[in-house]
Amino acid sequence: LTNYHVPQGVGDIVMIQSDHTGAVDILSAELETADLLGEQRKAQPPPLAAPTMWTTEKVKEFKAKVGKERNGRMVVKRGEVVTVRVPTHPDGKCICWEFATDDYDIGFGVYFDWTTVTSTAITVQVSESSDEEDEEEDEEIEGLSPVGDVERGSKSYLRNRYGEIMPVYRRNSHREVQAGSHEYPGEGIYLLKFDNSYSLLRNKTLFFHVYYTS
Numbered sequence: 001l002t003n004y005h006v007p008q009g010v011g012d013i014v015m016i017q018s019d020h021t022g023a024v025d026i027l028s029a030e031l032e033t034a035d036l037l038g039e040q041r042k043a044q045p046p047p048l049a050a051p052t053m054w055t056t057e058k059v060k061e062f063k064a065k066v067g068k069e070r071n072g073r074m075v076v077k078r079g080e081v082v083t084v085r086v087p088t089h090p091d092g093k094c095i096c097w098e099f100a101t102d103d104y105d106i107g108f109g110v111y112f113d114w115t116t117v118t119s120t121a122i123t124v125q126v127s128e129s130s131d132e133e134d135e136e137e138d139e140e141i142e143g144l145s146p147v148g149d150v151e152r153g154s155k156s157y158l159r160n161r162y163g164e165i166m167p168v169y170r171r172n173s174h175r176e177v178q179a180g181s182h183e184y185p186g187e188g189i190y191l192l193k194f195d196n197s198y199s200l201l202r203n204k205t206l207f208f209h210v211y212y213t214s
Helices: 031-043 059-066 130-136
Strands: 015-017 024-026 052-056 073-076 081-087 094-101 106-113 123-127 144-147 156-159 162-171 177-183 189-195 204-213
Touching (some): 073 081, 081 204, 094 106, 094 189
Antiparallel strands (some): 015 024, 052 177, 081 189, 144 156
């Protein structure tokens, strides 16, 4: 590249893209270019701390208790992904979750949407697959970043304003109650994903409880 000369005007930016790796080198050192890259870096969400996770063996007791609660039980159908959207609460500092399933395991992961909270209502979104769910999330947001998924698994993508707290992996929730907590990183919405997209035959009965603490 040292012998490669391109005529440049004031404010021009020269970029060379590798045919092998696709990497792009910016050859201009213009101040406005540095400012632009700085703004792009600022747009990236900060890294998120890992959650605290634990399990308990009192599966029957948990399912009996949660099964009596309103919306404490749901069916995640074969091939589906259920996302429970939990906004941060002004009176809380930490989100907590507990879940178990009947007979079979299920994929579970936690993400965070850095967005303004306009309602503290918890909502549930159902999609046919992880890819379909991602396409439905704010189509105007560009810049995809890969995250982990179900069985080491098929790739899924979330947009730049989303942060990964814990990737989706299959949990033995039919044998032990899966529980965890995470301290609020700021204002936004937690995305708790229950992924049954890898199952072609079995629906999964899910017992679930989520709450916040101060």
